[in-house]
Amino acid sequence: MVMKKFKNSSHNVREIIVNKKVFYDFFIKKIFECGIELKGWEVKSIRQKKINIVGSYIIFYANNIYLFGSTIFPISTITDSGICETKRNRKLLLHRKEIVFLYNESKQNRYTIVPISLIWKSNWCKLKIGLAKGKNKKDKRDKEKCANWKKEQSHIFKKIKLTC
Template sequence: MPKGSGKVLAQNKKANHDYFIEETFEAGIVLRGTEIKSIRNGRVQLKDSFARISNGEVFLNNAHVSPYEQGNQFNHDPLRERKLLLHRQQINKLIGATKQQGYSIVPLKMYLKDGYAKVLIGLAKGKKNYDKRETLKKKEAKREMQRAFKDSQR
């Protein structure tokens, strides 16, 4: 099964707009209590989230997992830091890349795979404003071509 396949629960659409994604990694995520139930209900948001390396481990920050409605008083903090599970060689590769100027680790999407919540993280390099405009122009031109092709098919 290719990376990023499964039931997609949340997607970070802004990541492809703001960054050049150079490489992706599939990571497991350490959850507490009722978090998996909220995630399965699709109550997760990756909009402003980012990953950070601390003491040789990768952590996901600012990923909002809403508290489970049928939970009790021991519900989790929605914005807490969550540990990502990666192989040591993948972590070492990320450490080496993020030491370079301009690279960061961005979560792209969260999905279920074989009953487990997974996060697809990308090694990303920030885009400049003119790169963002160029990407929008290419996307618009592609959309226009598809529209013209669709009209000519009729």
């Protein structure tokens, strides 16, 4: 009996960069995975992890969706720096139904669309984007208080186990 190898297995997915600030500033409702339109030098720079997506966001323009505010730094082997636009709008590749869904959610329910992470998925560079709602200061404090309490709780239980 021959075992089949699946193309979409989990070992083919490698994270390039994660925008950790998104999870601190937003509640993520739903996550989408989309392709990103890149030039050759950009792919080489991404392979060396010379990219920054913190502070970038998603905009709609002419029935398409674009990544705005991300920076890809050129690598040193590229001689002509005139062709390297480090801050340009990069088109995201999604199905039409997904674009319409995201547009409606952002306009009607006032959700924000933010980039979460950049991954390699079997030699394709993909961007994970999330449908998000902003957190206020109270939400951030409550989350921090809960995390501190869990840490303290585990410390107390360790002490109890040592004495018994």
